[in-house]
Amino acid sequence: MVLPLRRTHPQGSLDAKPDRLGDNVAMNSIYALLGTTVFEAMSRLAAERGAVNLGQGFPEEDGPRDILEAAARATLDGPNQYPPMRGLPDLRAAVAAHYNAHHGFDLDWQREVTITSGATEAIAAALLAFIEPGDEVVLFEPLYDAYLPMVRRAGGVPRIVRLHPPHWRFERETIAAAFNAKTRVVVINTPLNPSASMMNRDELTMLAELCRAHDAICVSDEVWEHLTFDGARHVSMLEALRDRTLKIGSAGKMFSLTGWKVGFACGAPVLMDQFAKAHQFLTFTTPPNLQRAVTYALSKPAAYYNEMCAAFQRSRDRLVAALEGEGFITLPARGAYFVSVDLAASGIAMSDEEFARHAIEHGVATIPYSAFYAGPGAPALLRLCFAKKDATLDRGAEALIKAKRALA
DSSP: OOOOOOOOGGGTTTTOSSSSSSOOOOHHHHHHHHOHHHHHHHHHHHHHHHHHEEESOSSSSHHHHHHHHHHHHHHOOOSSSSOTTTHHHHHHHHHHHHHHHHHOOOOHHHHEEEESHHHHHHHHHHHHOOOOTOOOOEEEEOOTTTTTHHHHHOOEEEEEEEETTTTTTOOOHHTTTOOTTTTEEEEEEESSSSTOOOOHHHHHHHHHHHHHHHEEEEEEEEETOOOBBBBOOOOOOTTTTTTTEEEEEEHHHHTTGGGGOOEEEEOOOHHHHHHHHHHHTTTOOHHHHHHHHHHHHTTHHHHHHHHHHHHHHHHHHHHHHHHHTOOOOOOOOTTTEEEEETTTTTTTTTTTHHHHHHHHHEEEEEEEEGGGOSSSOOOSSSEEEEOOOOHHHHHHHHHHHHHHHTOO
C-alpha cells in the first residue's frame, strides 16, 4: 500500500512547502520494503575490516588494455553527444556479426539488435515492455536478485520454480506446473548466477515447447555465455525459440569491464520494436565512447575467449583445490566466475548467513545463497567469486580455512 503524503502548512498557507519529508511520505512499496542488498553489505564489511572480498562478482583486474585505449580515443575524438536510441549502427552490426560467428545466428542488426546500458537495464526494459499488471512471470530459484523486484514493479505476478543442487536440472513436470493461461514471460539465466550451472539443449527445447503452448515470451539472460569451462559450450535459447526469445548479452562480462554497463538485446522485430519503446524511457541510450570501444572489442578472434576461459578456469581450480584440501565440498562450476561451497557436506552445521557472518570475522567476505531465494528454505551454500588474482584467492582460502577450523 502506498502511504499518503503528509504535509504541514505553517500558518495555514496551502502553498507553503514542508521543511522536510514526513514519516508518511508516499513511496513505492516494492522498493520501500527492500533492505540493503547482501552484496553491498558484504562489500562494505570487507572494506571496513580489510577482509578479502570473494563476494561481489567482478574481476580484480581490468579488461584488455587495447579496449581501454579504444575507449580513451573515442572519448577524445568524439562525438560525445546523444547516439541513436537503439545504439550506434556500427556496434549493432558488430553484435550481429559476433553472434553469427559464435552461434550461427542470422540477426538483422537494423531490426533485431538494441544496445542497452547494461544487461540489468535490458531485463528491466523487457519486463516493462512485455507484461501488464496481473500477467504471470515464471522465474527459477536460485535467481539473480534483480529479477523479483523488477517483475513486481512492472505489475507481474512471479511464479517461482525451485531448482536443486548439485546439478540444478530443469524438470519438465515441475516447470509445466508453473505455466497457465496467465503466463506471459519466462526469465532464464544460463549460465546461472549463482550456481554456475548451464542449461543443456534438451532443457531449452522443453522450455521452448512450454512457451509456445502457453503463448509466452522467454527473456534469456545469457551474460555469462563466453565464460564456460571444462569444454562445456553455451547453448542459446534463440536456437530453440527464435521468434519468442529476447536474448541478452553483456560486453562487461565478455571483456571483464563490468563497470562499463554496455548490454545487447537481440530478438525478433516484433519483440524488439516493443522492447525499444521501453528502453527509450529508461536510459534512452548508452555512452557513445563505450559503444565505439565495444565495437572494436567484438572484433577479437575466438582465441581471446578461449584464453579468457582458460585463465578463469585456472583461478577456479586454484581456489577449489585449496578449499577441498581442508575438507570443504564444492559444487560443479561450469560457467560464470563463481563456485559454491556446500556447508552441510563440509561438516559445518550453520546456516549460510551465519557462516557468512562468521567468515567475515576471520577475514573473507562471501555471499550466502539465501540472497538468491524469494523465501525460506535456501540450501546452506556460499557463493565465492574466483575472478581474482592468485594472491587474493590464496588469502581468501586461508581465511575460510581459519573460519572452518575455529568451529572445531
